[in-house]
Amino acid sequence: MDNRTMSRLLAETADLIEIDGGDSFRIRSYRRAAEAVEQTTVDLMTVVGDTSRLLEIDGIGKGMAAKLQTMAATGTLPQRDELLARYGAGVLELLKLPGMGPKTVALLWDAARVASVDQLAAAIEAGRLTGLPRMGAKQIEKLRKGIEDYQRSAGRFRIDVAEEAARQVSAYLLKFPGIQKVTPAGSLRRGRETVGDLDLLATGPGCAPDRAAAAAEYVASCPGIHDIIAKGENKVSFHTADGLQVDVRLLPAESYGAALQYFTGSKAHNVSLRQRALKIGYTLSEWALARLDDGAIVAAATEEEIYAALGMDWMPPELRENLGEIEAAARHELPRLIERGDIRGDLHMHTTASDGRNSIREMAEAAAACGYKYIAITDHSKNMAMVHGLDEKRALEEIQRIRELDKQMEGRVRVFAGVELDILPDGRLDLDDEVLAQMDMVIASVHSRFDQSREEMTVRVLKALENPYVRVLGHPTGRLLLRREPFALDMGAVLRRAAELGVAVEHNAAPERLDLCDRDLRLAKELGCPIIIGSDSHDSGNLGKMDYGVRQLRRAWLAPEDVLNTRSAKAFLAALRKRP
Numbered sequence: 001m002d003n004r005t006m007s008r009l010l011a012e013t014a015d016l017i018e019i020d021g022g023d024s025f026r027i028r029s030y031r032r033a034a035e036a037v038e039q040t041t042v043d044l045m046t047v048v049g050d051t052s053r054l055l056e057i058d059g060i061g062k063g064m065a066a067k068l069q070t071m072a073a074t075g076t077l078p079q080r081d082e083l084l085a086r087y088g089a090g091v092l093e094l095l096k097l098p099g100m101g102p103k104t105v106a107l108l109w110d111a112a113r114v115a116s117v118d119q120l121a122a123a124i125e126a127g128r129l130t131g132l133p134r135m136g137a138k139q140i141e142k143l144r145k146g147i148e149d150y151q152r153s154a155g156r157f158r159i160d161v162a163e164e165a166a167r168q169v170s171a172y173l174l175k176f177p178g179i180q181k182v183t184p185a186g187s188l189r190r191g192r193e194t195v196g197d198l199d200l201l202a203t204g205p206g207c208a209p210d211r212a213a214a215a216a217e218y219v220a221s222c223p224g225i226h227d228i229i230a231k232g233e234n235k236v237s238f239h240t241a242d243g244l245q246v247d248v249r250l251l252p253a254e255s256y257g258a259a260l261q262y263f264t265g266s267k268a269h270n271v272s273l274r275q276r277a278l279k280i281g282y283t284l285s286e287w288a289l290a291r292l293d294d295g296a297i298v299a300a301a302t303e304e305e306i307y308a309a310l311g312m313d314w315m316p317p318e319l320r321e322n323l324g325e326i327e328a329a330a331r332h333e334l335p336r337l338i339e340r341g342d343i344r345g346d347l348h349m350h351t352t353a354s355d356g357r358n359s360i361r362e363m364a365e366a367a368a369a370c371g372y373k374y375i376a377i378t379d380h381s382k383n384m385a386m387v388h389g390l391d392e393k394r395a396l397e398e399i400q401r402i403r404e405l406d407k408q409m410e411g412r413v414r415v416f417a418g419v420e421l422d423i424l425p426d427g428r429l430d431l432d433d434e435v436l437a438q439m440d441m442v443i444a445s446v447h448s449r450f451d452q453s454r455e456e457m458t459v460r461v462l463k464a465l466e467n468p469y470v471r472v473l474g475h476p477t478g479r480l481l482l483r484r485e486p487f488a489l490d491m492g493a494v495l496r497r498a499a500e501l502g503v504a505v506e507h508n509a510a511p512e513r514l515d516l517c518d519r520d521l522r523l524a525k526e527l528g529c530p531i532i533i534g535s536d537s538h539d540s541g542n543l544g545k546m547d548y549g550v551r552q553l554r555r556a557w558l559a560p561e562d563v564l565n566t567r568s569a570k571a572f573l574a575a576l577r578k579r580p
C-alpha cells in the first residue's frame with residue numbers, strides 16, 4: 001500500500017465519522033493524519049514496523065501509528081469498513097459531487113435515506129428534497145447539474161447520445177476527399193445500451209498507412225473537440241465537449257474487414273475467435289486472417305470473408321458477446337434476428353391526455369408514416385398525479401375518443417385503447433376493473449416506491465399480474481440508464497408467473513430505459529413468456545426511437561416470431577391474454 005492510498009483511507013474515514021455524527025476531535029485527528037501521510041517524503045511501507053519512526057512524523061500520534069500499521073498489514077481500516085457497512089460505498093461517491101461535504105451527506109441520509117449518486121438523482125427527480133433545510137431550489141439545481149457532470153465524466157454514455165455523436169463526426173469525416181467510408185465499431189455497433197467510448201473506422205484512398213497524415217490532421221480539426229488525447233498517423237483520439245471519448249482509426253481498404261471485425265469486439269468474442277483460428281492454423285489480427293506457417297493472408301478486406309475462412313457464417317454484431325454465437329455460426333444455425341421492419345405496431349405511447357405532447361390523431365398519423373398497422377394509446381393513470389393521469393371518468397372519455405379516431409383512420413392504422421396503469425405500492429391497480437374491461441391494452445407499470453425490498457416488490461408485481469385485465473407488464477425493472485438502478489425484483493418468479501398467465505413483458509425501447517435488458521429478455525424467452533416492444537413515446541417525433549429497442553431484442557437473440565407485435569393486428573390481439 002502506498003502513501004497516497006493510506007492517506008485516502010484516513011480521509012475517507014474522517015468523512016464517514018462526520019457523516020455518522022461522530023466526535024469532532026476524532027474527525028480532526030484522522031484528517032491531520034491523512035494530511036501528514038500525504039505530505040511526508042518517507043515511504044511509509046518501508047518504516048511502518050518501526051513505531052518510533054512513525055511518531056517522528058508531525059501529525060501522527062500513537063493511535064494513528066497503530067492504524068497505519070493495521071493498514072499496512074491488512075490493507076484496510078476496521079473503522080472505515082464498519083461505517084461503510086452502515087452507509088454503503090455509495091456515500092463515498094456522493095462526496096465527490098461538487099459542493100458536497102459530509103454534513104450535506106448526513107442531511108440527505110437523515111431526511112431522505114439518500115446514500116449514493118443514483119439515489120440522489122432519483123430523490124431530486126421525485127421532488128423528495130424540496131423543503132429540506134438548506135435545500136432551496138437553487139441548491140437542488142446545483143446538485144442536479146453536479147450529478148450530470150459527475151456521471152458524464154464517470155463514464156458511460158447512452159446509446160442515443162453516442163449514436164448522435166457518431167453521426168456528427170462521421171458527417172464531418174466524409175467531407176474529406178481521402179475518406180470514403182466511416183463505420184462505427186465497438187459497443188455502439190454491437191448495440192449495447194451504453195458505450196464507454198466511441199470507435200470509428202474510416203477508410204478511403206487517403207487512409208493508407210503511409211499517407212494518412214493529412215487525413216489525421218483533418219480528423220484532429222473536427223468541430224466540437226474539447227481536447228486531443230492522442231494523435232498519430234493512423235489514429236486520433238479526442239474528447240467531445242460532453243466528455244465522450246472518440247477513437248478514430250484510419251485504415252486501408254484491403255484490411256478494413258479485419259479491422260472492423262477486431263474493433264467491433266467484443267473482447268470475449270475476439271478471444272474465442274482467435275483460439276478457433278489458431279486451432280486450424282491461422283492467426284487473426286486487426287490487419288488480417290493469415291496462415292500461421294508462412295504468414296500468407298487468407299482474408300482481410302471484409303468480415304464475411306474472414307468468418308467464411310473460419311468455417312462460419314457472418315454474424316450480426318449484436319450477437320458478438322461470446323454467448324454461443326461462434327458455435328452457432330460454425331453449425332450454420334444462427335437465428336434470423338428481428339429487424340425494425342418486422343415490427344407492425346407500437347404499443348406504448350402517451351398523448352396530451354397525460355404527459356405526451358401530441359394528440360391521439362397526431363400519434364396515429366406519425367405511426368402510419370412509420371409504416372405501422374396498429375398502435376395502442378396508453379396514457380398514465382391517476383396515481384401519476386403530477387402528469388395529470390387519468391381517473392375512471394377521464395379514462396372512459398379517452399376510450400371513446402380513441403374508438404372514434406380509430407373509425408376515422410379507416411383501417412390505415414388501427415388504434416387500440418389502452419392505459420399505462422400504475423401498480424400501487426401494495427400491488428393493487430390504479431383503475432377499476434369495469435374500466436379496464438373496456439380496454440384492449442392494459443400495461444401495468446411500477447412508478448413509485450422503487451425502494452421496496454426485493455420480497456415486497458416481487459409480491460407487489462405478482463399481485464398485479466393476477467388481475468385478469470392486465471395484459472402487459474411495462475418496463476419491468478424501472479431502470480433509468482445511468483440515473484436509476486433497476487429496482488430489486490425476483491425476475492425469474494415474475495417471468496414464470498407471467499408465462500403461466502399469458503401476460504406479456506414489455507421491452508420499453510425508450511433509450512433511457514431499454515428495459516427489460518438483453519439478458520432478462522433471453523430469460524423471458526427461455527421461460528416462455530410472451531414479449532412485446534413499445535416506444536413509450538411522449539412525442540410523435542419519438543416513434544423512431546423504437547430502433548434502440550430492436551437492437552436490444554437482437555442482442556437477446558430474438559427472432560420475429562418471438563415478439564408479439566410482429567404479427568398482424570388480428571393475430572396480435574388473439575395472442576394476448578384472454579379477458580375473463
Ligand code: DGT
Binds near residue numbers: 196263271
Ligand atoms: P466500451 O467502449 O467500453 O463500451 O466497449 P467496447 O467493446 O467498444 O471496447 P473498446 O472501445 O475498449 O474496444 C473496442 C473493441 O476493440 C473491443 O470490443 C474489442 C477490441 N479490443 C480492444 N482491446 C482489445 C484487446 O485487448 N483484445 C482484444 N481481443 N480485442 C480488443
Ligand code: CA
Binds near residue numbers: 186187195196199
Ligand atoms: Ca468503445
Ligand code: CA
Binds near residue numbers: 199
Ligand atoms: Ca475504444
Ligand code: ZN
Binds near residue numbers: 420445447474475
Ligand atoms: Zn411508465
